[in-house]
Amino acid sequence: MTVISKDISKAIEILNNEDIVAIPTETVYGLAGNIYSEKAIRKIFQVKQRPLFNPLIVHIHSIEKIDEIVSELPEQAKRLAEAFWPGALTLVLKKNPNIPDLITAGKDTVAVRIPNHPETLSLLQKLSFPLAAPSANPFGSISPTNSTHVANYFSNTISMVLEGGACKNGIESTIIGFENNEAVLYRLGSISIEEIENVIGLLKVKNKQEIAPNAPGMLARHYAPKTRTYLVKNAEKFIKNYSNKKIGVLRCSNGTSSLNCMHLEELSKKMDLKEAASNLYAALHRLDNLNLDMIVAELFPNTGLGKSINDRLERATRNE
């Protein structure tokens, strides 16, 4: 049985024992272990069924710890860290030789961030090691944004979820790497391209095929419900063809139209994309638990966080 608890000292005890604990962050819940414990890190991969070629993000509590993790901090990376840490930005940088290959999937770079969550920052401050923490979901499934999501996934395999409430941002961190002294977007996320460009100017955005070799694990199908899911421009029009099916619809706002479906999830009535992002995964979890014939998601405006939401919906709706 998994215990959901706010007891930080219990989490410390488990982590010091080379075991793993689920932790809250402002993006999604993570499955955390000591980066220097091969036992803990192997358990993360095994419990998640995550392939070993998919590297993990290292979490630290202060910029002073960065030298322990990376061997170089380019000027642009420093500016981004100052602007967004603690926060939902992951930087991929040249790794320090003492970072185990298991964390980085053998690459000479490492992904690192300072999460912005009071309980997890407090936990990190009390530990003598950084934490590796991928999202606390089985590989490929919907990411968890509250402690119950995590406990439902891992009730037989992890002993504790550190309770930290619902994740404020509700979508994974934005990942930026550096190639030939140029900042490159590896994953859309909680911080929009526009916000990043306000700090460092134009950001190189690669197409999906180009990203794959540099950010292993950016698989086409990911974040996916068990229920067959479609991504469409206009949900109302689409579901007219399936009048005999049990359908759940996920979209940004109600507008004026009424929909003929079993269950409707509207992520932000005021069309606030930040609010929509924070509700996205919880809505997908709810829809997926209703035994529907299909989930129909409507494309979001392709701007700001709408791009990140659309990216996740595209991956969730690849049915092949």
Ligand code: AMP
């Ligand atoms: P998750 O922890 O599930 O949010 O996934 C972390 C993601 O970070 C991985 O899927 C990779 O795409 C990316 N990542 C981690 N480490 C590296 C690295 N060294 N180089 C490029 N991408 C990385």
Ligand code: MG
């Ligand atoms: Mg993940």
